[in-house]
Amino acid sequence: xxxxxLIESSDEASNRACISRSxxxxxxxxxxxxxxxxxxxxxxxxxxxxxxxxRFTCATKGLVSIGKSIRKQKQLRAMADYEIDSDLNASxxxxxxxxxxxxxxxxxxxxxxxxx
Numbered sequence: 492x493x494x495x496x497l498i499e500s501s502d503e504a505s506n507r508a509c510i511s512r513s514x515x516x517x518x519x520x521x522x523x524x525x526x527x528x529x530x531x532x533x534x535x536x537x538x539x540x541x542x543x544x545x546r547f548t549c550a551t552k553g554l555v556s557i558g559k560s561i562r563k564q565k566q567l568r569a570m571a572d573y574e575i576d577s578d579l580n581a582s583x584x585x586x587x588x589x590x591x592x593x594x595x596x597x598x599x600x601x602x603x604x605x606x607x
Contacts, residue, residue, distance in 0.1 A: 506584035507571040513591035514568035524598040540565055560594055
């Protein structure tokens with residue numbers, strides 16, 4: 492994951508990039524999982540990101556939790572990409588990266604279980 496390399500730098504730009512890249516790795520894994528799980532989309536939702544999140548939050552209990560976690564990761568990614576006045580330090584970037592990795596692994600495990 493590119494975010495792993497970015498976290499090794501100590502500058503704020505790398506912290507922001509780490510948060511952004513780890514979110515997008517999660518986003519793409521969630522797209523694959525939503526398709527594999529045949530989670531229906533909500534045509535009322537306008538943005539692709541929120542549409543994906545809703546596919547999880549409108550599903551079963553365990554998937555709702557994943558959807559809420561993806562939403563939190565998206566919010567921090569938006570802060571990293573657009574709120575230049577906010578200070579994002581290395582510990583926040585490391586926490587975001589670890590959370591994104593955990594969610595990616597959870598999604599892969601869930602997806603693998605339906606193919607087993």
